[in-house]
Amino acid sequence: AGPSWLTPETRGALAAADDLVGYTTYLDRVPVRPGQRRHGSDNRVEAERAEFALRLAQRGRRVAVVSGGDPGVFAMATAVLEAASAPEYAEVPVRVLPGVTAANAAAARAGAPLGHDYAAISLSDRLKPWEVIEARLGAAASADLVLALYNPGSRSRTWQVGKARELLLEHRAPDTPVVVARDVGGPGERVRIVRLADLDPATVDMRTILLVGSSQTRVVRRGDGEDVVWTPRSYPEA
Numbered sequence: 001a002g003p004s005w006l007t008p009e010t011r012g013a014l015a016a017a018d019d020l021v022g023y024t025t026y027l028d029r030v031p032v033r034p035g036q037r038r039h040g041s042d043n044r045v046e047a048e049r050a051e052f053a054l055r056l057a058q059r060g061r062r063v064a065v066v067s068g069g070d071p072g073v074f075a076m077a078t079a080v081l082e083a084a085s086a087p088e089y090a091e092v093p094v095r096v097l098p099g100v101t102a103a104n105a106a107a108a109r110a111g112a113p114l115g116h117d118y119a120a121i122s123l124s125d126r127l128k129p130w131e132v133i134e135a136r137l138g139a140a141a142s143a144d145l146v147l148a149l150y151n152p153g154s155r156s157r158t159w160q161v162g163k164a165r166e167l168l169l170e171h172r173a174p175d176t177p178v179v180v181a182r183d184v185g186g187p188g189e190r191v192r193i194v195r196l197a198d199l200d201p202a203t204v205d206m207r208t209i210l211l212v213g214s215s216q217t218r219v220v221r222r223g224d225g226e227d228v229v230w231t232p233r234s235y236p237e238a
Contacts, residue, residue: 021053022066046079070101103148106181111228124151141171149210161201179211
């Protein structure tokens with residue numbers, strides 16, 4: 001996200017750090033400061049990146065691990081805390097500073113689709129079996145929860161979105177609204193609202209998050225011609 005979404009706490013921590021560690025794409029969004037060292041890496045080496053940051057901290061460096069969105073939501077906080085649980089890092093202090101999650105950022109751009117109960121599920125089967133993802137999708141869909149689907153696709157994962165759409169259509173109407181939000185807060189931001197039945201996997205990549213409405217989610221066209229998505233806070237009696 002852009003610098004306007006940084007909290008004052010996070011902005012201060014980034015400014016005070018001796019070293020910045022993170023995925024290169026995220027590091028590039030942090031302003032360059034004299035004397036600060038930047039250690040960029042590929043997006044697929046979370047564990048190695050976390051250990052590298054902890055080793056720097058052991059040497060007395062003030063280290064900030066940079067993560068996109070909120071570090072605690074499908075991001076770097078877990079990797080750092082998991083690595084920090086090893087005995088050799090027991091004395092290294094670790095703080096997790098919250099940020100704006102991708103789901104909340106995308107929801108705000110579209111209106112208020114997360115106004116009622118929702119579930120956040122990653123479609124990436126790199127760290128968990130697809131069978132687990134499928135079971136969780138089915139359970140959340142049958143419970144009529146709005147769904148925030150993280151990591152829906154990439155160059156090497158092209159079929160998951162189609163499978164998820166098929167499964168969701170077993171529980172949701174074809175005209176269920178889906179917010180397709182790409183690069184929210186970035187220079188290539190694009191937010192669209194499509195019908196669940198019309199969701200095209202070819203338009204979805206790793207920089208995209210999907211917000212799938214519940215049976216109660218509504219789309220309203222405002223006077224300016226823009227569609228707004230919202231989910232009522234009340235739910236009809238069973």
